[in-house]
Amino acid sequence: MGNLQNLLNEVDALLNSSETIDKQAPLSQDDELHNALDQHFGHNTFRHGQQEIIESILNGENVFAVFPTGHGKSLCFQLPALMLPGTTVVVSPLISLMKDQVDTLKAKGISSVSLINSTLAWEDYRYEINRLKQGKVKLLYISPERLRSRRFLDLLNSVLISLFVIDEAHCISQWGRDFRPAYLSICDAIETVYPKVIALFTATAPPDIREDILKILNIPTPKVIVQGIERPNLRLRVLENHQKDQKYELLEKTMHSLKGNGIIYAGRRIETEEIAAFLQQKGYRADFYHAGRELHERKQIQEAFFDDSKNGLHIVVATNAFGMGIDKANIRYIIHWTMTGTLEEYCQEIGRAGRDEEMSDCILFYYPDDRDLHEWFIKESAPDKESLLKLLRELENLKGSGNFRQVAMEDLELRVGFKVVKIQVGLTYLEKLGFVKRWHNVPSKISVSLRTKPKDEKVVQSELYTQLKERRSTDILSFCNEFDLSPRMVMEQLAELQSEGHLQYWGKDDLMLIELLQDSELFSSLSEDQMGLGDYYKLKRSRIDKMVRYAVSDGCRMKVIRDYFGEEVPEDYRCNICDRCNP
8 A cells, every 4th residue: 555655646746747847937038049049159148238139129129239340240130030930131231241141150050041142143043032932041131232123122022021130221321431322222122021120230320320320211210229339358549649750650669569460541542552661671561452452462462461370461551441341350459540530430440450359459640630631531522512513414414315324433533523532422412312313333235145935925025035135245225225225124124034034144333323313404493501511511520520539538538439429428437448547
């Protein structure tokens, strides 16, 4: 009897244990996040600020995250993408950055990631499109230009888009550092795709730029998360000099105290060459980098800089052309030979240092007359009514097809007599005022290879396909004029016919396509106040003022930066990483 009672007790204990297990609460969101973080990325902790952003996205909130460069912002959308149902679309401005992220994810065993861009071979493009249609893509990287294709938007609309990510969101604002007109396509894409959650990311967007971005996008107000521009492993210093020639003495003295790889940023191309020559004479492995060098030379310099062997390049002296895509973890110092025009630029560039979280130095050689360079840039680029009217009339006078003009920037520069930067700013104003629309990366000539006869009779009978059968290469504008077609429509249909596998076309993307929406007579009736032209000069000058304030401040330099980006900082704040707090 005793044995039977013992057996019954054991059975009762097992049943009670089973009930206890059944009644256990499911994993908390915090546990789920950490499990997913460990499973997909092999980490057991989040960096400061990452978890708040990820939780907000998973809770269905739109997010605008201002997150320090090199602090892991990509994880903030990659992890939710792998946890959410459906697909996450990531719009990013640089193909090399997207490719790096895709390659890194695949190396971690994450195969549900895809990159669709203009460099893909036709077979690869079709493969990725089919994966997307089959629901095998959790994370899709695309360039903003891709969103101009109605067919591609229709495809996205047929897929569950749980999260729509806009990386480098400051590119949307014409007041931002790297305004890209193609980013304006995002507005139409959001209205078409209607994603469940929208997340914007940038490392450098002060409150007025954030406000402009949200005004342009016209989306429900997101949760704004400013996760501290401060990085405790970056030492901030300003070395002031009042004679330009002193900079070389300052550089030589400074270099003796620095070790490892570094970047020296200068404002003019000629300065990068002179500084590199000076360092080479002193025995440093240095070279210069600017947009005037041949593409293969720039590629060689970048590869040499990423080579950590003794034969690698230790110092790159560069203009800001040596920018996005420079993701080398062990850059030990950033020196600014010339003051930048904005604190956004400065923070973006020093953010390339110390991504391995080791201590690194960020040094500004402040020479008060450097302000003159930025004042000159403003004057060279600032539009006025006369210059905008001249630009618009020159566009009208170009040969084209209907309201469309194909423009080579070099040709336009000769015609109007302005520098390229002034033309770009001018086109931005004309576009914002509704007089033109820009379409980038358009070939002047194309060569076409038709594939097997399409089964879709609509394609076979389409005028474009019919005419392309008769010629295998053509000049776009002549072709459009001959058959009374819209260049924009031709380019869109070519992209769609290629994506459907009916043909393949090649052409050097060397021109800009301008669509004229209103004429110069209407423009001439507007006042400068109506155009808002004074805003440009006023805003640009205020940006320089704030950069100078950082350089000459008697107080904590990091406080100046954090105030600028809209963070709430106590008056007695001390960062202990700048030369004011820790001399």
